[in-house]
Amino acid sequence: MSDELVTMIAAALSAQGRELLVAGSKSALTSLVGIIKQRFTRDQAEVLDAAISHPGDDQRIAALSGLLATVLARDPAFAAQVFSHWQAVRYEAAGSEAVANTFNGNATTVLQLRDVHGGLSL
Numbered sequence: 001m002s003d004e005l006v007t008m009i010a011a012a013l014s015a016q017g018r019e020l021l022v023a024g025s026k027s028a029l030t031s032l033v034g035i036i037k038q039r040f041t042r043d044q045a046e047v048l049d050a051a052i053s054h055p056g057d058d059q060r061i062a063a064l065s066g067l068l069a070t071v072l073a074r075d076p077a078f079a080a081q082v083f084s085h086w087q088a089v090r091y092e093a094a095g096s097e098a099v100a101n102t103f104n105g106n107a108t109t110v111l112q113l114r115d116v117h118g119g120l121s122l
Contacts, residue, residue, distance in 0.1 A: 003069060009086055010065035014051040028088035035085055039071065039078050 013036075016029055033052070037045050044067055051057070051064040072079040109122070 003065075005083075005086070006069045006072065007061070007065045009082070010051065010061050010068055012089065013048065013064065014057070014061045015055050028085060028092045032082065032085040032089055035081060036068070039075070040067075044071070 009032075012029065013033060033048070036048060040048060047060075047063050047067050051060040054060050068082075072082060111122075113120075
């Protein structure tokens, strides 16, 4: 998982995690927080809690991002689980009328479309 993506996840957890947890939300982001907390040790969970408790604190976000990157690199199955849930967070945030395109892997040509009316030729 790229450093940029991990930083994006850490920033989203920090920015929205607290209000969703306090509200008892059943959102995809709340689910992602739970998955990460289950995997983290107690000390690691404290880093997550600190980032959530202090939204927008760049130092806490950086600490969470670094920790998350390390854990994801060591556990590919966990990384896949986090990535999958992150896609759900993105989809949920986009709303029902938006498109959230995702591509992973190698390809010569990639097309991601929505609502094509008519022909398509390559």
